[in-house]
Amino acid sequence: MKVRLAYGEDGLDIEVPDDAATVVAPVHHDAAPDQMAALRAALRDPVAGPPLRERVRKGQTVAISACDGTRPQPRHLMIPAILEELDGVIDPSDVTILVATGTHRGNTEAELRAMFGDRVVESVRIVNHDARDRSTLTYLGTYGADVPVWLNTEWVRADVRITTGFVEPHFFAGFSGGPKLVAPGLAALETVLTLHDAARIGHPSATWGVIEGNPVHDDVRAIAAGTGVTFALDVILNRDKDIVAAFGGDILAMHAAATSAARAVAMREVDAPFDVVVTTNSGYPLDQNLYQAVKGMSAAYQVVKPGGVIVCAAECRDGFPDHGSYREVLASAPSPRALLEEIAARPHTVPDQWQVQIQARVQDGARVIMHTGYLGDDDLAAAHLEQTADVSATVAEALAAAGPGARVCVLPEGPQTIPYLAARA
Numbered sequence: 001m002k003v004r005l006a007y008g009e010d011g012l013d014i015e016v017p018d019d020a021a022t023v024v025a026p027v028h029h030d031a032a033p034d035q036m037a038a039l040r041a042a043l044r045d046p047v048a049g050p051p052l053r054e055r056v057r058k059g060q061t062v063a064i065s066a067c068d069g070t071r072p073q074p075r076h077l078m079i080p081a082i083l084e085e086l087d088g089v090i091d092p093s094d095v096t097i098l099v100a101t102g103t104h105r106g107n108t109e110a111e112l113r114a115m116f117g118d119r120v121v122e123s124v125r126i127v128n129h130d131a132r133d134r135s136t137l138t139y140l141g142t143y144g145a146d147v148p149v150w151l152n153t154e155w156v157r158a159d160v161r162i163t164t165g166f167v168e169p170h171f172f173a174g175f176s177g178g179p180k181l182v183a184p185g186l187a188a189l190e191t192v193l194t195l196h197d198a199a200r201i202g203h204p205s206a207t208w209g210v211i212e213g214n215p216v217h218d219d220v221r222a223i224a225a226g227t228g229v230t231f232a233l234d235v236i237l238n239r240d241k242d243i244v245a246a247f248g249g250d251i252l253a254m255h256a257a258a259t260s261a262a263r264a265v266a267m268r269e270v271d272a273p274f275d276v277v278v279t280t281n282s283g284y285p286l287d288q289n290l291y292q293a294v295k296g297m298s299a300a301y302q303v304v305k306p307g308g309v310i311v312c313a314a315e316c317r318d319g320f321p322d323h324g325s326y327r328e329v330l331a332s333a334p335s336p337r338a339l340l341e342e343i344a345a346r347p348h349t350v351p352d353q354w355q356v357q358i359q360a361r362v363q364d365g366a367r368v369i370m371h372t373g374y375l376g377d378d379d380l381a382a383a384h385l386e387q388t389a390d391v392s393a394t395v396a397e398a399l400a401a402a403g404p405g406a407r408v409c410v411l412p413e414g415p416q417t418i419p420y421l422a423a424r425a
Contacts, residue, residue, distance in 0.1 A: 001018045003021075004412060005278070005283075006239075008283060012371075014410075016395055017408070020399060022274070025413055027265050031238060038235075039243070039246050040085070044085075046248040046254065049231075049250040052085050052162070055231055056090055059094075060090060060094065062161075062162065063095075063096050064079065064096070064163075065161070065165075065185055068102075069107045070286065078164045079097065079116055079120050083123075096126075098154060100181050101129045101130070101131070103132075127154060132188075136153055138156045140227055144220075144223060147219050147222075150191055162233065163178065163224075164234070165177035165234050165235075167236055168266055169263075169267060170295075172200075172207060172354065174208070175209065178259075179217075179229075183220055193353075197353075200216050201354045202357065208267070208302065209267050211259060233247070234247050234258045245258075266417055267419075269419075269421075270303055270420070272407075275305055275399065275408065276409070277409045280312070280313045281312070282415060282416050288315070289318040289321040290375065296414035299414055299418050300312065300409075301365065302420055305366075309369065310366045312368060312371070319375060320383075329353060336359075359383075363384055370388070371388050
């Protein structure tokens with residue numbers, strides 16, 4: 001059986017045995033017939049609360065939060081739809097788009113043009129959020145379970161605050177979109193480190209598709225509700241990154257409706273764990289680095305047998321990446337088990353610890369083999385990972401080693417569809 005994996009921009013074809021393979025892929029949904037019309041409808045007929053245009057007044061300042069370049073948000077459609085809706089009420093000079101980088105690097109001008117389109121870049125001010133620049137942040141107190149909250153000052157001072165995002169299962173926050181566009185998206189490093197500390201990340205409910213009772217999402221939700229969002233706009237995408245549905249309105253009610261719809265199309269039950277799981281990180285731009293590829297590993301971990309094999313195909317054109325402490329922390333211990341023990345013993349969270357903790361948990365329970373185009377064998381070995389140049393051959397070898405009746409699960413779109421065991425439902 002030939003399966004095409006989402007890998008980089010061009011994809012990667014592999015062969016797996018027909019009689020031993022299960023492919024878990026997103027249920028395909030056609031794009032909305034008119035994607036801009038779907039966005040306008042969400043702005044004018046929201047899930048909860050009045051339409052966007054009724055929430056703004058002349059002379060007000062507007063801040064719009066949008067995903068950074070590691071996310072396939074259709075910013076080039078969502079932002080123009082909002083600007084059109086505000087036309088005649090809000091002057092473009094009073095609008096600021098804040099790229100919700102969280103702790104990621106800022107996007108370059110070329111990246112911003114690719115993300116938003118030339119027209120938006122040339123007509124509206126765009127600012128990369130910087131979680132490490134205290135001069136751009138405002139302290140707002142503690143929210144949720146004692147989370148100290150600093151948020152981007154331009155967001156805090158704006159009269160109108162609009163979040164824009166897309167909703168898909170998230171490996172420890174439950175689902176993306178909605179309140180995550182406030183925190184961690186526009187939060188200070190200290191706030192993010194608290195939200196992603198070892199205790200929260202290690203909680204059994206901090207996982208794919210769980211929101212209520214998830215300590216990470218409970219606090220994220222509390223921050224967005226407590227600090228104030230004027231209007232929220234989220235979309236659900238198909239595998240072609242086209243808009244299937246759009247949701248607007250009061251942030252918590254809107255996000256609840258969007259996550260309910262996303263859960264129905266993005267999670268799939270399987271009857272038993274697999275000896276081998278092949279996964280991706282959904283291709284470009286999501287597989288730009290190893291840091292993001294942990295999501296694909298985590299999706300595979302949900303259904304791999306203890307001690308089984310995970311093969312993760314992620315291009316990693318941006319390396320680990322080089323910025324941040326991810327590579328340093330990964331290489332700081334001699335094994336994944338030692339990493340987990342070190343993290344548990346630390347009194348305070350350190351940058352990138354949450355990705356490291358999840359990656360170490362996966363590697364402690366399964367052998368993880370990468371296929372990348374930009375990381376060398378030595379680079380991966382330092383992160384306790386292996387590399388393969390031939391995914392098909394590696395799968396065949398792993399199945400043979402597992403013995404008669406061995407099975408492989410393929411997640412060609414990685415975390416776009418999350419498998420889960422019937423026993424864990």
